Amino acid sequence: MAEYKVFTLSQVAQHKSKKDCWIVIDGRVLNVTKFQEEHPGGEEALIEWAGKDATQAFKDIGHSKSAQKWLLKYQVGVLQGYTTKNDADVQVASIEEPKKNEMSAFVIKDDHTPKYAALVEFFLPLLVGGSYLAYRCLTADSSMV
C-alpha cells in the first residue's frame, strides 16, 4: 500500500501552468506535466483543468478502464479529506455504477407479467361476447319452433 503526501486544493492550484500541471481526479493528486502531449484527448483538455479537480469532467468523457489505470502512474499525492486505502478502490468507484443501473433497467423491461395481463384483457371480452351471441341464437331458434 502506497503512502501518499496530502495536499489541499489551494496547494494543487499553484501548479496550473503548462510546464507544471497538476490535476485532481477521485481524490488523487496527479502531476500530468509530462502526460499532456501523450494524452489521446489532447493537451488542451488537461490544461483547461490545470490546478483544479477534474473528477466530473474525467467521468463525463467515459474514460476506459485502461485510462483509469494510467491515473496511478501520475499520482503524486492525495487531496485533503480523501483516504485511498489501496489503489484498486478508487478505480472501481469511477465506472461500474452506471453499468449496474443500465442492467436493472433492462431487467424491469424483461418482466412478462404485463404481456400476460394484456392477453387476458383482449380475449376475455371476446369470450363473454361470443357466449352471449351463441345464447341469443339458440334462444331465437327455439322460439321460432
Ligand code: HEM
Ligand atoms: C490524468 C488524467 C487523464 C488520463 C490518464 C486520461 C487518459 C485518456 C486516455 C487513455 C484516453 C483514450 C481513450 C480511453 O482509453 O478512454 C483519453 C481520451 C480522452 N480524454 Fe483523457 N485522460 C485524463 C484526463 C482527462 C481530462 C481531465 C479530460 C477533460 C475533459 C479528458 C478528456 C479526454 C477526451 C476528450 C478524450 C477523447 C475521447 C474520445 O476520443 O472519445 N481527459 N484520455
